Amino acid sequence: MQTRTNDEWLSDLRGDNQEQAIEDLRRVLKRGLIYALSSRIKTDLENQVEDFVQDSILRILDKMDSFRGESKFTTWAQKVAVRVAFTEMRRQRWKDISIEDLMPEDSGDFTPLVLSDPSPNPEKRATQTLLLEMIDEMMTSDLTERQRTALVAIMHGGMPLEEVARRMDTNRNALYKLLHDARKQMRNRLLEKGLTPQEVLGAFESG
């Protein structure tokens, strides 16, 4: 395969040499993805990667104008391919799960929060219960419904940001900002109560 500069990649993909350039790019992306995803995809790796690469090439051709030339073109293209692959893998992995499935029971008023793994030490247990009630109260009164839902889906349910975003009719960036505001809000409320996140953490450490 011929080695290309960034400008050569761009001009070949846009010009008369497009077919060969696409074939070369396909080979580069496929090799990278097969190697990088082999521990995550246990069945039909080759075919799945083929599909990811196919979709990636279309995305790359569509987004080529946004390439800023601050890295090698192939690094940028591989980044796009990894994003395409993860978007699809996450969609598949979470396709049958709704946000409601991830909410604790009684999510209507979001109470009660109860420890599922109580500390054997009664004093520590009491502190933990107190803190849990406080955090519960903070989440109910200081966060919006959307912030609370997203926070629980991610922290408790383990759902990736973009999957939560899709279900909440928003996008990954907007959801990140929503959660950033929620984290700042909770941090400030803790500080108002004279507590740092580290102190709360300390109360939940084992031992």
Next chain:
Amino acid sequence: MKLSSETIKKMMNSIKSTREEELTCGHCYDELDRFIEMKLLGKNAEEAMPLVKEHLDRCAPCREEYEVLLLALEAMVE
């Protein structure tokens, strides 16, 4: 279902590392190819681009993509 102490710990860890200004996933993604090339060249990307590093520490999906991209690029240069 009950929120476990693990969830509370996760929440507190993320609150602990919260900054007034943070990169969004989109900004991190825009910078990721530059960040990763610095890493591959043995440069101190974390020091040069601390906001990207902080975002990757904080955001599990972005970190996952970064780690896989790093592997993919290793395969490309072999």
